[in-house]
Amino acid sequence: VEAVDRALAGDRRALARLITWVENRSPEAREALRLLYPHTGRARVVGVTGPPGTGKSTLVNQLAKEFRRRGQSVGIIAVDPSSPFTRGALLGDRVRMQELSQDQGVFIRSMATRGALGGLAETTAEVMAVLDAVGKDVVMVETVGAGQGECEVARLAQTTLVVEAPGGGDEIQVLKAGILEIADIYVVNKADKEEAEALAAELSRLLSFAPASGWQVPVLRTIAIQEMGIVPLVDAIEGHGAHLRVTGKLQADERERVRQQILALARQAILARLLEAAQADGRLEALVQAVARRELDPHTAAQRLVSLLKALEA
């Protein structure tokens, strides 16, 4: 595919087109990904997640600027939970573009979760592979934390930052607990606010309950909007990268990610075939009717559907 060669040569419009293909599951995407795949495996992949309102986008922009100062090219994927009809994703894009658009070493892409055909995690993994293949040294994935889908996206990263900020409600406590397990580095942003120290202390306390591993999760303070604390944070990201390489965890984690990705894609392929077969001969509809009439329970119906698939393939 011509667009692949052009994207590999550094053409930004070709790169944007490739990503659109991947997002839309266009027929061209499969072939493009196959051609790009041998070029992947060099990027540092950093996930940034946390509750809304913690200043993640500003933080990601500052991190991008610091990585650029260190001579690294940067790709940013902002996974945005906005609805297609409000176009929040596009708007966010434009605001960011104004700040970083002068810099050819940064490529930013927003993905609306509602728009993603196929699984969100699968599509994000493929967009990451594209940015990796075209030579971005650092690929950052920004998601709004809390949901299952977002946690899956965070697991695609080699290093995951969880961002918190003072001033949440009562229930924020619970959310923190839910994403504690995925954090490699904890960031308390808006650290100039009054309650920041209490939040950092609480996070350290919660982290002390986590099972021991070779990596001690640091709790770092930033004031992203004033560009404060960014250099130590990038140092910590590099430090975690070195830890992953030295311990062999980088390879082990990648194999696990590859395993999950293969299984997810296989599952999608099987389901697509199942749907097609079951809808073609009205079998699925008959099963649905039987369950709706309570003549059959859903598990038994699912079992019959699976047998149908077997019969078709025999």
Place this chain on the structure above:
Amino acid sequence: VEAVDRALAGDRRALARLITWVENRSPEAREALRLLYPHTGRARVVGVTGPPGTGKSTLVNQLAKEFRRRGQSVGIIAVDPSSPFTRGALLGDRVRMQELSQDQGVFIRSMATRGALGGLAETTAEVMAVLDAVGKDVVMVETVGAGQGECEVARLAQTTLVVEAPGGGDEIQVLKAGILEIADIYVVNKADKEEAEALAAELSRLLSFAPASGWQVPVLRTIAIQEMGIVPLVDAIEGHGAHLRVTGKLQADERERVRQQILALARQAILARLLEAAQADGRLEALVQAVARRELDPHTAAQRLVSLLKALEA
């Protein structure tokens, strides 16, 4: 299974045990669900979702009390995004139990999302079926909105309430947009707060962009903690139920839910078989290694895995 008969006869401990089986995917669960299934299909299923800190739990408790006053028995499933090691779910349970525990007509169960084996939506659907089968007139499912997983859970309900409260951050706007599409009724809780009117106006404005349907999504004000606005809200829930019945949407929606449930269960069954087969002969591991070495791309690897399944079944 004896526990099924006892749960159907109103034994709360037997009911609790059934739900634990379902949550843990115990061997007993399948048979129990098969026996219970013919008794399902009578409950009104109400989903309550929204960002953290909006007072959803208090609201659900007040709704439960009002449904009880109207002579209806109530089951509550609180889907809690807390981590297993902090035990947030259990804690929440106890606080609620104190308030409603005197009432044998109310059954409350918290589910930790991290603890749910299998899909969260599938497990929740099965717990709903159990509560429906034992004769709860109203089943309420409470989730923290935002994530994909939570949206899936909300889709299990016949009527979905989305709860907002004044005082969120900048990004709350985007979250609202993301869950606008799933709301049948919008609730502005903490309506005594200053910014409540502005929030309600903004929600009405956003709703005006939504595609037209036969149902006009109302925006209702509550102050759950003072038990205000609860009666009109329950009236609106009943009104939406009547709308679903009159238009035939109740049956159409249920068929769609059944279809999704059958497909999800079939997909799980196929994936389990695929995993077992691929791991048994080391095939999956070989594919993972090839992809990690960039000799193969993930799609091609997935394709080979699917072919393996075909070969096994032939």
